[in-house]
Amino acid sequence: MMIRYPNGKPYNKEIEQVQKPKKQQAIKDNNFSNRGKTLEDDLNETNTYYLQRQIATIHKKPVPIQIVKVEYPSRSAAVIREAYFRTPSTTDYNGVWNGYYLDFEAKETESKTSFPLKNIHAHQVEHMKNVIQQKGIAFFIIRFSSLDRYFITPFSIVENAWQQMVRGGRKSIPLQQFEAGAIEMKASYQPRIDYLQAVQQFISEEIERD
Numbered sequence: 294m295m296i297r298y299p300n301g302k303p304y305n306k307e308i309e310q311v312q313k314p315k316k317q318q319a320i321k322d323n324n325f326s327n328r329g330k331t332l333e334d335d336l337n338e339t340n341t342y343y344l345q346r347q348i349a350t351i352h353k354k355p356v357p358i359q360i361v362k363v364e365y366p367s368r369s370a371a372v373i374r375e376a377y378f379r380t381p382s383t384t385d386y387n388g389v390w391n392g393y394y395l396d397f398e399a400k401e402t403e404s405k406t407s408f409p410l411k412n413i414h415a416h417q418v419e420h421m422k423n424v425i426q427q428k429g430i431a432f433f434i435i436r437f438s439s440l441d442r443y444f445i446t447p448f449s450i451v452e453n454a455w456q457q458m459v460r461g462g463r464k465s466i467p468l469q470q471f472e473a474g475a476i477e478m479k480a481s482y483q484p485r486i487d488y489l490q491a492v493q494q495f496i497s498e499e500i501e502r503d
Contacts, residue, residue, distance in 0.1 A: 332401045332436040332443075335485040336386065342484040343390075349489060351388030351395060383420040384431075390489060393496070394429040396421065401436045407465040408435055410451075410458050418455050421448050430495065434488060435475075437468065444475040445491035 333353070343349040365371050384398040398417060402408050421431040425448060433446040454466045471477075476491040 332399050332434065332438075333385075335480060336399055336434065336488075339484040339486050339488065340386070340388075343489070349388060349390035349395075351386055351390065353386055354384065384417060390492065393492070394424070394427075395432075395492065396424045396429055397432045397434060399434045399436075401438050403439050404465075405437065405439050405468070407467045408437075408471070409465045410455060411464065413451065413455065418452060422452070430492060432492070432495065434486070435471065441480070443478045443480065443486055444471040445478055445488050446471060446475040447495060450474050 337353065340349075340351045340353075343351060384396050386399065387394070387396040389395070398413070398421070400408070400412050402412065424431040431448040433444075433448065433451055435444050435446055436442070437444075450466070450470065454463070454470075458464050476494055478486055478488060478491060480486060
C-alpha cells in the first residue's frame with residue numbers, strides 16, 4: 294500500500310531517513326549559534342561586579358507598567374494578559390559612581406555599518422539633556438551585535454545626529470562616527486564591560502576643555 298502526504302505526494306521511507314539527520318543537525322547548529330548573551334546580560338553582570346566590590350551603585354530602572362488583567366490557570370501560576378505603560382520610560386540604567394550621577398541607555402543593532410536612530414525616542418533625548426544640565430553624566434552603550442563591538446558613546450554624538458535627523462538629514466549614525474568619537478570597549482571576564490573606564494575618560498576630557 295502506498296502512503297501519501299495530504300498534498301498527494303508519495304511517502305518515501307528511504308528519502309525520509311536520509312533527510313531527518315540533516316534537519317536535526319540544522320536545528321542543533323542554529324541553537325548553538327544563539328547562545329550569546331545580550332547587552333543587557335553583560336551590563337547586569339558588570340553592575341553586580343561593581344556593587345559587590347563597592348565600586349559603584351548602578352541599577353537597571355524598573356519599567357513603569359500598570360497591570361489591568363491577570364489570569365490564574367492554576368493556584369501556583371499567574372499570567373498577565375493585559376498591561377500598559379504608566380509613563381514613557383526614560384533610560385535603562387542610572388546610579389552613582391565616585392560622586393557622579395550616571396544615566397545611560399543601552400542599545401543593540403545587527404547592522405554592520407550604522408546605528409538606526411529609530412531605536413531612540415524623543416523623550417529619552419530630552420531626559421538626557423536634562424541630566425546634562427544638572428551636571429550629571431549621560432551616555433549610550435551601543436553594541437554592534439553582528440560585529441561583537443561595544444561603544445561607550447557620549448550623549449553629544451547621539452544628540453547631534455538626532456538634531457540632523459529632525460532637520461531632514463540622515464536617520465542613522467555610521468559606524469565610522471563611533472570609531473572616531475566614542476570609546477570602544479572589549480568584553481572580558483570580570484567585569485564584562487568595564488564602562489567606568491570610558492566614563493573616567495569622558496570626565497578627564499571635559500576637565501581639559503574647561
